[in-house]
Structure formats: C-alpha cells, structure tokens
Amino acid sequence: MNVIVDTTAGNGHGARRIAHLFMPRRLIALGQWAVTLALCAFLIVPVVMSVMAGLTVNYFRGVSSGLTVRWLVEVWTQYHASVFLSLEVAAATLVVTLITGVPAGYALARSKTRAARFVEELLVLPIALPGLASALALIVVYGGFTAFRMSLWFIVAGHVVFTLPFMVRAVAAVAASVDLRTLEEGAASLGATFLERFRTVVLPNLRPGILAGALAVVTLSIGEFNLTWMLHTPDTKTLPVGLADTYASLRIEIGSAYTIVFFVMTMPLLVAMQWLGVDATGQRALRRKRG
Known part of the structure; x- marks a missing residue:
C-alpha cells in the first residue's frame, strides 16, 4: 500500500515563518537608509x-531672478590675493611638516621607550587645544x-x-606596521649607510603614510580659520578669514560666491583623499598598497 504525505501545508507555513523572520531585518535596513539619506540631505x-545663492542675481528672489557669474568675478577680483596666500601658506606648511614630521614619526615608531610615548602625546596636544x-x-x-x-x-x-x-x-602608524628594523638590518649587512637606508628602504615603505599626512596637512591648512584669525594681519589675510569677512560685511551673494571659490580649492583634495583611500592615520593607504 502506498502512503502519500501532503507537505504543502507544512511548506507554506515554513515559507511564512522565514518571511516573518526576515521582515524585521528589512525594516531595520530601510530605517538605516532613511536615516542616512535624511542626514545627507x-x-x-x-x-x-x-x-x-552665489550664482543668482538676487538671493531673496531666488533662481527666478536669473543666474550670473558676476559675484564670482567680483570675489576673484577683490580676494584673489587671499587665494594665492592660502596656497603659499599651505605649501610652506607642507614643506616644514615633511622635513620635521617624517623623521619624527619614523623615530617614534622605532623607539619603544616611555620618553617616546611622552613626546608623542606632547605632539598631539595642539589638536586637543582650541585654535584660539x-x-x-x-x-x-x-x-x-x-x-x-607681521x-x-x-x-x-x-x-x-x-x-x-x-x-x-x-x-608613525605606517612605520609601526612595517618591519623596518629587519629591512634596515638587511640593507646594513650589504654595506648601506644610514642615509642610504633611509632614502632607499625607509622612505619607500613610508610613502603611504607620507601621502596621507601630506593631504591632511594641505587640506587642514587651507581650511584653518580659528588659529589664522588670531594670527593674521591686514596684509596676511588667508582664504577662510576673507570668507568670514565677506559674510560679515558684504552681500550674501558675494559671501556665497566666496564659498564656491573655497569649494573649488578644497574639494579636489577631499576627493583625492577618498579616491586614494587615505586617512589621518595612513592605515587605509597601507592596506591598499598591500592589496
């Protein structure tokens, strides 16, 4: 005698049970997307x-008043010196930080003493303090x-x-992740001097961290306001200080046009940091290089 078992009802119940289990996950995912999109907006x-606002004829009338580049031209005419001044400051800052920061990061990574950790904490102290x-x-x-x-x-x-x-x-983050001591010992056994080892072994391995630090230094230097506002003079007015002046004393259209100029300078740097996968610690660039 053949026995036929009908499992349709059981399968349907199981499918409904699985769908019931996955429903909260879908709701959570949708909620996360909604929160993310709301924050982005x-x-x-x-x-x-x-x-x-920087591209409209009249901010209060909106786009209906028409689009214009008049405010951009006016900003560039009045404040192009601040743009070049900011670039000069960023370039000089980058050169100084490269000359001093790369050897310092390398030395701190190589040293395991408490004194090295104390010096590292002192170097980080300016970040914790207000710029003013x-x-x-x-x-x-x-x-x-x-x-x-002056x-x-x-x-x-x-x-x-x-x-x-x-x-x-x-x-220092990249140097700590690479076994530089072994590489240097190998180069020294072949007769390389310290300068030769530093140039041919250390610097190539530190390149991801140097690139990450350089992008961070230039971006922060161009956008730094609090510290610059206290230190600047009428003859050394950088881009962020000029931006604050335009919003405080001129039409909002000019201030917004100045913002566009600021974006044009800083956005390529931010995009480069994302595209190259670097951050302030240099770890993303290191992982990309290894990959």
Whole structure:
C-alpha cells in the first residue's frame, strides 16, 4: 500500500515563518537608509543652497531672478590675493611638516621607550587645544618679534603647530606596521649607510603614510580659520578669514560666491583623499598598497 504525505501545508507555513523572520531585518535596513539619506540631505542641502545663492542675481528672489557669474568675478577680483596666500601658506606648511614630521614619526615608531610615548602625546596636544588658545600662546611667546609677527611665516608657524601631529601620526602608524628594523638590518649587512637606508628602504615603505599626512596637512591648512584669525594681519589675510569677512560685511551673494571659490580649492583634495583611500592615520593607504 502506498502512503502519500501532503507537505504543502507544512511548506507554506515554513515559507511564512522565514518571511516573518526576515521582515524585521528589512525594516531595520530601510530605517538605516532613511536615516542616512535624511542626514545627507541635512548636510548637503545647505551647501547646495549656498552655492546657488552665489550664482543668482538676487538671493531673496531666488533662481527666478536669473543666474550670473558676476559675484564670482567680483570675489576673484577683490580676494584673489587671499587665494594665492592660502596656497603659499599651505605649501610652506607642507614643506616644514615633511622635513620635521617624517623623521619624527619614523623615530617614534622605532623607539619603544616611555620618553617616546611622552613626546608623542606632547605632539598631539595642539589638536586637543582650541585654535584660539594655540594662537594666543604663539602671540604671547613670539609676538614681541615685530618682523616675525607681521610676516606670513607667523601664520605658517601656527599651521605647523596644528598640522604636524597629523603628519607624525600618519607616518608613525605606517612605520609601526612595517618591519623596518629587519629591512634596515638587511640593507646594513650589504654595506648601506644610514642615509642610504633611509632614502632607499625607509622612505619607500613610508610613502603611504607620507601621502596621507601630506593631504591632511594641505587640506587642514587651507581650511584653518580659528588659529589664522588670531594670527593674521591686514596684509596676511588667508582664504577662510576673507570668507568670514565677506559674510560679515558684504552681500550674501558675494559671501556665497566666496564659498564656491573655497569649494573649488578644497574639494579636489577631499576627493583625492577618498579616491586614494587615505586617512589621518595612513592605515587605509597601507592596506591598499598591500592589496
């Protein structure tokens, strides 16, 4: 005798049970997407509105008043010196941080002593302090040197104090992840001097951290306002300080057009950091290189 078992009802119940289990996960995923999109809109919409304000004839009338590049031309005519000044400060800051930060990061990574950890904490201290406090300290100590105080190098000094930790930490993070000691010992056994080892062994292996630190230093230097506002003079007004002045004393269209100029300078750097996969510690660039 053949026995036929009908499993249709059981299969249907199982399918409903599986669907019931997956439903909360779908709701959670949808909720996460909704929150993410809402946050993106909250952050991006004001930026878009600011950009549009710099391209409209009249901000209060909106796009209906027409589009124009008049405000961009006016900003460039009045403030192009601030643009080039910011680039000069960023370039000088980068050179100084490369010369001092790369050897410092390498030395801190090689040393395992408590003194090295103490020095590393001291280097990171300016990040924890407000920019105004760091600027005030520089003015108190070096403000008496009039020529230095009125020069562009005073702002560069402040930017180096603020950005040097990013270079040191980026280089130190990569140096700690690579067995440099073994590589250097191998090069030394072949007769390479310290300078030859540093140039041919150390620097190529530290390249991801150096690139990460360089991008971070330039980006932070161009956008730094608090410290620069305290240190600048009428002859050393950088891009962020000029941006604050335009919003405080001129039409909102000019201030928004100035914002567009600021975006044009900083966005390529931010995109480069994302495209190259680097961050302030240099770990993403290191993983990409190994991959």
